[in-house]
Amino acid sequence: MKDRKKIGSLKRSHKPSSQGWLLRQLNDPYVKQARYFGYRCRSAFKLKEMQEKENFFKKGQRILDLGCAPGSWSQVAKEYTQGFVLGVDLLPCQGMTGIEFFQGDFCEPEIQAQITSKGPFDGVISDAAPSSTGHQATDLLRIGQLAEDIWEFTPGLLRPGGFFLIKAYHTQEVQSLTAQWKQRFQRVSYLKPNASRKESKEIYVYASGYRPKVVLQ
Numbered sequence: 001m002k003d004r005k006k007i008g009s010l011k012r013s014h015k016p017s018s019q020g021w022l023l024r025q026l027n028d029p030y031v032k033q034a035r036y037f038g039y040r041c042r043s044a045f046k047l048k049e050m051q052e053k054e055n056f057f058k059k060g061q062r063i064l065d066l067g068c069a070p071g072s073w074s075q076v077a078k079e080y081t082q083g084f085v086l087g088v089d090l091l092p093c094q095g096m097t098g099i100e101f102f103q104g105d106f107c108e109p110e111i112q113a114q115i116t117s118k119g120p121f122d123g124v125i126s127d128a129a130p131s132s133t134g135h136q137a138t139d140l141l142r143i144g145q146l147a148e149d150i151w152e153f154t155p156g157l158l159r160p161g162g163f164f165l166i167k168a169y170h171t172q173e174v175q176s177l178t179a180q181w182k183q184r185f186q187r188v189s190y191l192k193p194n195a196s197r198k199e200s201k202e203i204y205v206y207a208s209g210y211r212p213k214v215v216l217q
């Protein structure tokens with residue numbers, strides 16, 4: 001009943017699917033907490049939960065946040081490290097105090113060159129997700145491809161001992177990437193924070209103790 005009243009107060013122009021989304025937002029405790037604590041979105045609590053479990057952020061670290069908009073992961077990274085945080089996104093993401101930002105596609109060589117000029121980093125975090133096409137099989141393929149692109153570009157940026165935290169889905173691509181990550185990191189695990197909606201198939205892959213490949217001359 002309470003819910004129906006809330007829906008009733010939403011504009012008539014909202015379609016049922018967007019009404020569902022709005023209602024979920026209104027009832028979501030993480031959305032309320034994000035507003036209260038000044039985070040730009042509820043995702044902040046996913047990262048905070050994972051930090052509480054794995055303790056990857058340390059004071060003074062340099063962190064790269066791929067797919068950072070609207071900016072709550074960068075806010076959390078800054079809060080814990082007080083160090084250098086660089087956020088990158090296709091979308092604008094201005095006005096984050098103490099956080100550097102590049103706008104562009106991190107799969108593109110020019111943006112990668114700009115990012116590399118700011119490295120190396122102690123941690124690379126990515127909550128990046130391609131916009132949905134509405135076709136699940138295509139979306140999963142694109143998500144797997146994005147994880148692969150991020151991984152191709154990350155090794156040259158990470159300091160030995162560094163960590164990597166990336167949003168993923170249980171796809172074949174991600175399983176084969178996990179096999180590669182296991183060779184390059186001391187420990188690899190899958191995380192599903194409580195703040196990640198149960199109906200969402202997203203997981204986070206956390207890899208720590210980066211071991212760069214030794215190139216023999």
Ligand SMILES: C[S@@+](CC[C@H](N)C(=O)[O-])C[C@H]1O[C@@H](n2cnc3c(N)ncnc32)[C@H](O)[C@@H]1O
Nearest residue numbers: 043067070071072073089090105106127128129
């Ligand atoms: C779920 S949002 C990230 C939310 C963010 N972690 C936060 O807490 O505010 C995913 C973001 O990934 C970005 N993204 C996806 N592919 C990208 C790419 N190739 N280059 C840059 N940004 C990308 C999207 O523009 C979107 O803003």
